[in-house]
Amino acid sequence: MRKPIGGVGNHKDLISSENGGITMKMRKGLWSPEEDDKLMNYMITNGHGCWSDIARNAGLQRCGKSCRLRWINYLRPDLKRGAFSSQEEELIIHLHSLLGNRWSQIAARLPGRTDNEIKNFWNSTIKKRLKKSASNSASPNMSHDSSSSEHQEVMAGLISIHDSSNIMAMYMDATRQYSSSSSAIQAMTMNHLIEPLTLSDAGDHHASCYGKTQVGIDGNGVSYHGCYEIFGGNLNLVDEIFGIPPLDIPNDNQYTKTENLHDRNPMIVSNNMNSVIINQCYNNNTHKVQTLAAGFENCWEGGNDLKVEEWDFEELMREASSFPSLD
DNA sequence: AACCCCCTCAACCGCACGTTA
DNA sequence: ATAACGTGCGGTTGAGGGGGT
Numbered sequence: 001m002r003k004p005i006g007g008v009g010n011h012k013d014l015i016s017s018e019n020g021g022i023t024m025k026m027r028k029g030l031w032s033p034e035e036d037d038k039l040m041n042y043m044i045t046n047g048h049g050c051w052s053d054i055a056r057n058a059g060l061q062r063c064g065k066s067c068r069l070r071w072i073n074y075l076r077p078d079l080k081r082g083a084f085s086s087q088e089e090e091l092i093i094h095l096h097s098l099l100g101n102r103w104s105q106i107a108a109r110l111p112g113r114t115d116n117e118i119k120n121f122w123n124s125t126i127k128k129r130l131k132k133s134a135s136n137s138a139s140p141n142m143s144h145d146s147s148s149s150e151h152q153e154v155m156a157g158l159i160s161i162h163d164s165s166n167i168m169a170m171y172m173d174a175t176r177q178y179s180s181s182s183s184a185i186q187a188m189t190m191n192h193l194i195e196p197l198t199l200s201d202a203g204d205h206h207a208s209c210y211g212k213t214q215v216g217i218d219g220n221g222v223s224y225h226g227c228y229e230i231f232g233g234n235l236n237l238v239d240e241i242f243g244i245p246p247l248d249i250p251n252d253n254q255y256t257k258t259e260n261l262h263d264r265n266p267m268i269v270s271n272n273m274n275s276v277i278i279n280q281c282y283n284n285n286t287h288k289v290q291t292l293a294a295g296f297e298n299c300w301e302g303g304n305d306l307k308v309e310e311w312d313f314e315e316l317m318r319e320a321s322s323f324p325s326l327d
Numbered sequence: 328a329a330c331c332c333c334c335t336c337a338a339c340c341g342c343a344c345g346t347t348a
Numbered sequence: 349a350t351a352a353c354g355t356g357c358g359g360t361t362g363a364g365g366g367g368g369t
Contacts, residue, residue: 028339
């Protein structure tokens, strides 16, 4: 690995910063072990705050932004070190097929991994592998509207690796965010990309909220794949109701446990724009498996609060329409 | 041993967005 | 209303390591 830059005296690695009329020299470049210690000690003692204050109070000649990055990407104690497992790799590919380059959202579903780490891994390893896979498997009859050949290759690779799972997952997301009469759903059905399931297939529930598909890897390296609904104050996993097989989850890890939202606090953190579930995920044996803290952003259904997540579904539909028939 | 090339990944940059004064 | 500031995100860069010749 790269060695940290030596003493602070190297002017090449210093930038000027105005602070209250005083010009400070801000350090740039690699962090030294001493700087790491300072930041780590400060964070352990004082916790989070304004990053520019942290930089100043910790005695670091760094801008707050640099401190934040260092903490998030390297010093945070809950970071997982080491190479990505094949399971993580597969999940990243799957999530990327759903979310695109939304690295922070992908990272939110891989505990201990940072967006930067995943982005680097994608760009250096996975992208290359998928390209290779695409060049081996791409059919000349495949028609794509996308103008990006790289994109075509990557998508071809995804299909060859994951068969229809990404399309099904997209559909699962869609069913939670649109009514069954949505033109988007109809388009997918007409393209034979999905079976015409509707929310009513889930039973007689009258859910006040449907959550986005949750996929991730728990602390034990076990992948989970679930969808959640909330009704009557309860959070349920409805994966099996929709007939979608979970991703390699052993039987005793099927998350069918219903959690009473009022029993655990805080369970939902929300404001006018976003709602985020902070939830413990349990398996059938009621062993805690995973703490979920993302995935419900902007996808409340009911009343006037219907929100359509942050991704461009029409764009997703165009992508889906260009997929070859799965027959 | 020396050189070159490629790869990895830490860190920076610019931008967007939210909050506050 | 808006300027200033803080934060977060995704794209990009380049130092340094490793492998090949």
